[in-house]
Amino acid sequence: MKICMEIGKRNYKKVEYHNLLAAFKNLITAKHEEEEPITVTSPLLPDLKEFIPYLEDIWNRKWLTNNGHYHQELEKALCEYLKVPYISLFTNGTLPLMVALQALRISGEVITTPYSFVATTHALWWNDIKTVFVDIDPRTGNMDPDKIEAAITPKTTAIMPVHVYGNPCDTQRIQEIADKYNLKVIYDAAHAFGVDVKGESVLNAGDISTLSFHATKVYNTVEGGALICHSEEMKKRIDHLKNFGFEDETTVVAPGINGKMDEIRAAYGLLNLKQVDDAIASRKCVAEAYREGLKDVKGIRCMCDLPQVKHNYAYFPIFIDKAEYGLSRDDLYEIMKSRNILGRRYFYPLISEFSTYRGLASANPANLPIAHQIANSVICLPMHAGLSKKDIERVIKVIRK
Numbered sequence: 001m002k003i004c005m006e007i008g009k010r011n012y013k014k015v016e017y018h019n020l021l022a023a024f025k026n027l028i029t030a031k032h033e034e035e036e037p038i039t040v041t042s043p044l045l046p047d048l049k050e051f052i053p054y055l056e057d058i059w060n061r062k063w064l065t066n067n068g069h070y071h072q073e074l075e076k077a078l079c080e081y082l083k084v085p086y087i088s089l090f091t092n093g094t095l096p097l098m099v100a101l102q103a104l105r106i107s108g109e110v111i112t113t114p115y116s117f118v119a120t121t122h123a124l125w126w127n128d129i130k131t132v133f134v135d136i137d138p139r140t141g142n143m144d145p146d147k148i149e150a151a152i153t154p155k156t157t158a159i160m161p162v163h164v165y166g167n168p169c170d171t172q173r174i175q176e177i178a179d180k181y182n183l184k185v186i187y188d189a190a191h192a193f194g195v196d197v198k199g200e201s202v203l204n205a206g207d208i209s210t211l212s213f214h215a216t217k218v219y220n221t222v223e224g225g226a227l228i229c230h231s232e233e234m235k236k237r238i239d240h241l242k243n244f245g246f247e248d249e250t251t252v253v254a255p256g257i258n259g260k261m262d263e264i265r266a267a268y269g270l271l272n273l274k275q276v277d278d279a280i281a282s283r284k285c286v287a288e289a290y291r292e293g294l295k296d297v298k299g300i301r302c303m304c305d306l307p308q309v310k311h312n313y314a315y316f317p318i319f320i321d322k323a324e325y326g327l328s329r330d331d332l333y334e335i336m337k338s339r340n341i342l343g344r345r346y347f348y349p350l351i352s353e354f355s356t357y358r359g360l361a362s363a364n365p366a367n368l369p370i371a372h373q374i375a376n377s378v379i380c381l382p383m384h385a386g387l388s389k390k391d392i393e394r395v396i397k398v399i400r401k
Helices: 002-009 014-035 048-061 069-082 095-103 119-126 145-151 171-181 232-241 263-273 276-294 329-338 369-375 389-400
Strands: 086-090 109-112 130-133 156-160 184-188 208-212 225-229 300-302 317-320 378-380
Touching: 048 069, 048 263, 069 086, 069 263, 086 095, 086 232, 095 119, 095 184, 095 208, 095 225, 095 232, 109 119, 119 130, 145 171, 156 171, 171 184, 225 232, 276 300, 276 389, 329 378, 329 389
Parallel strands: 109 130, 109 156, 156 184, 184 208
Antiparallel strands: 086 225, 208 225, 300 317, 317 378
16 A cells, blocks of 8 residues: 555656566565475475386386385385394385284284374274373373383383484383283384484384384375384285285185385485485484574473484474463464464373373373373474475574564
8 A cells, every 4th residue: 555655656667667666566565574484394205207207117017006116126225224133114114013913913902102193003993902191201201110110010012102203212111010910012213214213223222113204204205104113024924914814816814904004105205215314314403593593592492302312303393382482272272273384292181181082090180291281282394304494493483572
């Protein structure tokens, strides 16, 4: 309106009109840029021109699924990259959890965390296993080993911890407890692709670890997942279970499911493996910029890198103390949304709050004070390799008020 009035005052002089029009366009462009959404994540995509020859080869082979050429190649490449002995690819990240429980013949009760994505406990439910929740460590978001032994009963058969945000669990203490009570350990390592502790892959801990290769993850195959085990015998059992239980053309050895990854996503995964190191390096720079930009903001806590850990920077959670910051977590979340900064309250609400699980005795909020505190204060900031310096500065500026 002001621009239009100014144009009128100057009697539409040609030169002035063009100057004002240019100013108007600049204003609109600046507003558009300010409103461009900054998403909490963005998929790592292989170069389309590189992908086309792989697709042409798949078309020529006419073998689209069921342990094809690229499926085998990706399993070999991931074993080498992740420094694990055996890996089995799946069509998503939930099926490996379900198959792991079958492969280890888990029953009765399993101790796990309420602070995770709901697939963790859904896998237990689908296997007719009772979920038993224990509280978490506020420093990492992981299951608190000090809470495990009190939750063990004669029906307990396994522990299912989660490497939350890619932070490694205290695998040594968890294994000591498991050995003491003769329990299996299955790690939900959906966030922990490429994470090492003292040079050793965290995926080698426990009896089995599972990965997610969903589009939102550090490494993705669009949809996909994997299961890591420690013996050829277990690898064969897992491969049977994910392919309807077939051992050969005519022999079914178990009531398996269909969990196979197809050739197109396997080829996509091979290409993404070439660039994942660069993506993780970029994510590290984003994390360092956030920590530097928010280090003196009262009421905002960031997670620090753990000693002797090679992180993958899968997420960047911050935790808001309303009394010190002056706004609640939800207040800040809504302000960020209004500025088109799309963070996520991850993980909120707790799994123990969902209708399927809230009736469990272990889901009582009095049993999970730290988990509730963390869930009610967390926002995961935008974190991916495509974030620009301008994007990061914009996020920091909004949080700093």
